[in-house]
Amino acid sequence: MNTHSRLERANDNAAAFWLAQARVHGWQSSVRPGLTAVRCARTPDDAHRFVVTRPYGEPSAVEQELAELMAEWSTIRCTVEDPYGGLDLSALGASRMPLMAVMVRDPGPVEGATDALPAVSEARGGGVLTVDEARDGDSFALVERTIVEGFPLPARQPWSRGEALPEGLLDIPGWRAWLGRLDGAVAATSLTYDDGRATGLYWVATLPDQRGRGAAHAVLQAALTHAHPDRPATLVATALGEPLYRKLGFVEQTRTRWWTRTSAE
Incomplete structure (x- = not known):
C-alpha cells in the first residue's frame, strides 16, 4: 500500500462516516467525484460538512463547486476538509484551522x-x-x-x-x-x-x-x-492527541487543511 492510497482510504472513510450519519438523521447529501458533502440540518445554522477525497488539478474548480453547493444549501456554518491543501476559501468567508495530521496505522x-x-x-x-x-x-x-x-x-x-x-x-x-x-x-x-x-x-x-x-x-x-x-486504522490528529497516536503505531500521511465558516456573510 503506497502513501497516496493510504491517504485516500482515510479520506473515503471520513466521507463514509458522515454519510452514515446523514442516513440516520435524514440529512441531504451529495457524492461527487473527489467531493462528499453532507447538509447537517438539525437547525438551520448547523455546520455542513464537506470532505475532499481526491487530488484536484485546478483548486478554483473545487472552490466554485463548493460555492455553488453552499448557495444551494443556504449554508451558514460549515467545515471543509482539504487533505491536499490547495484550496483558498477565504472568499467564501471561511477561516483556516491549524494543520492536522492524517494518520494511518497498519x-x-x-x-x-x-x-x-x-x-x-x-x-x-x-x-x-x-x-x-x-x-x-x-x-x-x-x-x-x-x-x-x-x-x-x-x-x-x-x-x-x-x-x-x-x-x-x-x-x-x-x-x-x-x-x-x-x-x-x-x-x-x-x-x-x-x-x-x-x-x-x-x-x-x-x-x-x-x-x-x-x-x-x-x-x-x-x-x-x-x-x-x-x-488499517485511520484518523485525523489534533496537536494534543498526536503524540498518543504515534505511540499506538499511527504514521502521518499528510497534513490536512480544514476550513471553517461561522457566518453566511
Missing part, C-alpha cells in the same frame, strides 16, 4: 491491549480503567454525552439525548462505540467506523475531570483491538 497487535472485553487496566496514579463496547441505547447515550461535553461539541450543548448521535447509528454496519470508565465513573470514549477497507477513529474524548489518567489510551487500545484489527 493492522497488527496493540501493545498492552487485552483480547477480552471489558478490557481492564490500571490508571495512571492508581485506580481501575475498564473499557467496553456500547451496544445499547443507554450506554450509547453515555458515549454521546461524553463526546458533547469532553471533545467538546459546543453546538450540541447543552447535551440532549439523541440529538448529536441518534441511537439508530448502532444499526449502521461498521459503526461502533467504545466507553471507558475510571473506577466505575464514565471517563472517555471514541467512535469507530469500518467501511470495508479501513476503520476510522473519530471523536476521541475524555471528560475534563478525568484527563491525565490514561483513559483515552485505554479506549483506543480496545477499539483498535476489537473493531477490525485486520484493517
Whole structure:
C-alpha cells in the first residue's frame, strides 16, 4: 500500500462516516467525484460538512463547486476538509484551522491491549480503567454525552439525548462505540467506523475531570483491538492527541487543511 492510497482510504472513510450519519438523521447529501458533502440540518445554522477525497488539478474548480453547493444549501456554518491543501476559501468567508495530521496505522497487535472485553487496566496514579463496547441505547447515550461535553461539541450543548448521535447509528454496519470508565465513573470514549477497507477513529474524548489518567489510551487500545484489527486504522490528529497516536503505531500521511465558516456573510 503506497502513501497516496493510504491517504485516500482515510479520506473515503471520513466521507463514509458522515454519510452514515446523514442516513440516520435524514440529512441531504451529495457524492461527487473527489467531493462528499453532507447538509447537517438539525437547525438551520448547523455546520455542513464537506470532505475532499481526491487530488484536484485546478483548486478554483473545487472552490466554485463548493460555492455553488453552499448557495444551494443556504449554508451558514460549515467545515471543509482539504487533505491536499490547495484550496483558498477565504472568499467564501471561511477561516483556516491549524494543520492536522492524517494518520494511518497498519493492522497488527496493540501493545498492552487485552483480547477480552471489558478490557481492564490500571490508571495512571492508581485506580481501575475498564473499557467496553456500547451496544445499547443507554450506554450509547453515555458515549454521546461524553463526546458533547469532553471533545467538546459546543453546538450540541447543552447535551440532549439523541440529538448529536441518534441511537439508530448502532444499526449502521461498521459503526461502533467504545466507553471507558475510571473506577466505575464514565471517563472517555471514541467512535469507530469500518467501511470495508479501513476503520476510522473519530471523536476521541475524555471528560475534563478525568484527563491525565490514561483513559483515552485505554479506549483506543480496545477499539483498535476489537473493531477490525485486520484493517488499517485511520484518523485525523489534533496537536494534543498526536503524540498518543504515534505511540499506538499511527504514521502521518499528510497534513490536512480544514476550513471553517461561522457566518453566511
